[in-house]
Amino acid sequence: MSEGELATPFRERAGRAMRDTFLQEALGIATTKFIGLRREAFADFPEGDALRDRARAIKEAMLQRLDEHLERLAASVERLGGRVHYATTPEEARAIVLDIARRAGARTAVKSKSMASEEILLNEALEAAGVTPVETDLGEYIIQLAHERPSHIIAPAIHKTKGQVAELFARELKRRVAADPEALTQVARAELREKFLKADLGITGANFAVAETGTVVLVTNEGNGRMVTSLPRVHVAIMGVEKVVPSMTDLMIFLAILARSATGQKLSVYTTLVQGPRRAGELEGPDEFHLVLLDNGRIGELAGPLREALYCLRCGACLNVCPVYRQIGGHAYGHTYPGPIGILLTAMLSGPAAVRDLAHASSLCGACVDACPVRIDIPRMLLGLRRELDERRLAPWGERIAFGLLARLLARPRLYRLAARVGRLLQRPFARDGAVRGLPLALGNWTQRRDLPVIAPRTFQERWAALRREDRR
Template identity: 50%
Template sequence: MAPPTLPLNRRAEIALQDVPLQEALGRTMDHFVTARLKAFADLPHGEALRDHARRIRARTIAQLDRHLLTLERQATANGSQVHWARDAEEARKIVMQIVRENDVRRIVKSKSMLSEEIELNAVLERAGLEVLETDLGEYIVQLGHDHPSHIIAPVVHWRLEDVARLFHEHLGTPLDADIPDLVGAARQALRAGFLQADMGVSGANLAVAETGSIVLVTNEGNGRYVTTTPRIHVALVGIERLAPTWEDAGTLLQVLARSATGQPLSCYTSIITGPRRNPDEDGPEQVHIILVDNGRTRALAGEFAEILYCIRCGACLNVCPVYRNIGGHAYGSVYPGPVGIVVTPVLQGPQTWSELPQASSLCGACTEACPVRIDIPRMLLRLRAAEAEQGQSPAWLRQGIRLYAWAATHPRIFRLGGRLAALALKLVPGKKQGWVDRLPPPLNAWTDSRAFPPLAEKSFSSRREERDHA
């Protein structure tokens, strides 16, 4: 995915001024957070389970090569065809080869962030294929010519009235249709697509190495249709999405559902272990598993390997103060939120995505919510440091940091600067209860979106000196 043309701060400003977006985010974010907290509070030894899940992910990533070979061997023994894709282009070519060899015309898709990452839909549609997204959120996104803005809730940025208007235009539902009516209309439209499709494309929440199985978790049942009704099933699997054993998978599924939607388990947990065999009455004739690297091996070999622990639950997005205010599209990448601002530059290169690590307050809420306790703030600081070391940060920022570092190592100058700043703020007009609404350039960027707090009458260091002398 190409980086956006507008700078990040401008994209954030646009999002903050988008009234429908702010209304949509305000209605949904707290629900996700509350549901996750309750789900873990109701679970005995919930924190111990998270610790165990982290150990599983750490052990899996450390021995990823061995587990991948086991997965390939077991999946092949089950009758699945395993393909390896070094990058997005190679993954797309493999899919198109399967399409041509099997005379595929119609494709149905279950929700897959990896298919978004490799931009699969655009290639399929340019080839003249009919592509139908069957996850309700992804279906809305497709009808609206939009993009997902959340890892598990693609249309978290849409209001109910926006969806009703879209369905009225495309499906003929009344403008005042309620949620059950809208869901019913979507179900009716999608059912024909399932029955006519030649190929189903899915992602994988997990790939279990010991049996060569693919695991999908959904709440709508569309994943089960996509993987059983068409004659061909193609599963796109990031090479890090492995669980060595079913015991490991059981632990990860428990923390995944609770962290994502606050459920003990998702409504549908589908397990695909090879194509249809006698005496099976349904299921695909062919199962193709495409193991996609696309930068993951590079991440594995570096200092950001921990980001590969991610199980794509979206919990970090729901608690992030930045995401909660600007939504997903402002990030400009397929993966938004705290995990996205690490995984995007790590997988696609920091040179073109150097802005993203700045989209964080470093508050640590993401790590507290993460079911496998990924230390995202640590990696963000390292990405910022790498940007500075390579001279990619703006010249004004580099000079400002140098000036601050010099002043901080000269205590008398530092104290004098603090006194002068306090005096200057007293002279700035337009204060409200001491808070400054407008600072002059180059400090105006702060007050464009927030008030600047008044400086204390006495600095911390002067208070400490007074206490020491008392």
């Protein structure tokens, strides 16, 4: 996200998204479709729930011995003739990749969709160093041409119409194409085929990495992951440390639930297991294989309040079911990872101050926990973040005072009852059709964007007391 974009407050970004009628329609259609597909996929998969529990346990067991698993992974990769690099910060990760690119004399790098590379802002760094990065996932390719950022983890360009894509291709590729997904896809296939065959460097993320065998696992539907790992002379995979899984047996448990959660498929079209550079006897595959292990705030949360967010498989299921995401889409969040899990990951990567506003962009309804393949308790951690923001005085002062007062009020029954009576009087000029509207000054921030229900003519406590009196008679 550009600096300019982040300088806009979250409330404005969200407001802009809600006034964008096409985005609203696209979001509604996409998220509803993904929810339905996911539900169907698990409906005829009775063992799904047990597998989700198993997967959750494996993630926890992996974190409890993270050092050993990473050590084994590194040893396996090196045994295969690959190289392992360690990056504590995004700067370090970028420097490592740039160094590999420079040694390879790379002019073009083809990339398979990788959130980790988005997270370290790799494309900008490659461009500055004279290496042209080419995103090859169709959605990522479209938004790269448009100089935008992904709006959904697994459907990065859902905010664009086919008409907009056709205009984009006409402008950027100088190709006149009908606004038809089939025709547009064929143009992208031809354009990108050239790039795959010419590129010197292939850059991927990793959905998983198997410690025991040194295998990097990529899950795609288009086949670009296979291209990027087979055709260029050098392959670099960048992965967060939490992506390691101990064995092939563990891997199969994750594969059985990942695609079902993301797109409702039993498996994505291509699951590609890459074990180091080209072997003896092989005609294809890279001469060099590099694995970059990325910390960027993850290791600091191993014993921190956001530890559980390290289970995340990046399937996007929590985005689709989130009532806030469904309204505002991915861009309004303003960071690499959108949606409920994105708030936690942003706090992990950039510190809690980065989610001062975002920590409240959740209704805490819990739909995300139900959808999460590894049952990450996102609302619990969001509440923890809100508490931390308050305790560390990172939350805005107005908010801290307001909630401080509310807390006192709620803890004192007499005061609470008095406040209800006073409130009933004060709301009179503003109450219309069952809601309080147009409150003055800072209070207007609330009533402008949501319905504040009126205080009932008789509160529950008053009605309860009256009922008791009737009973006694």
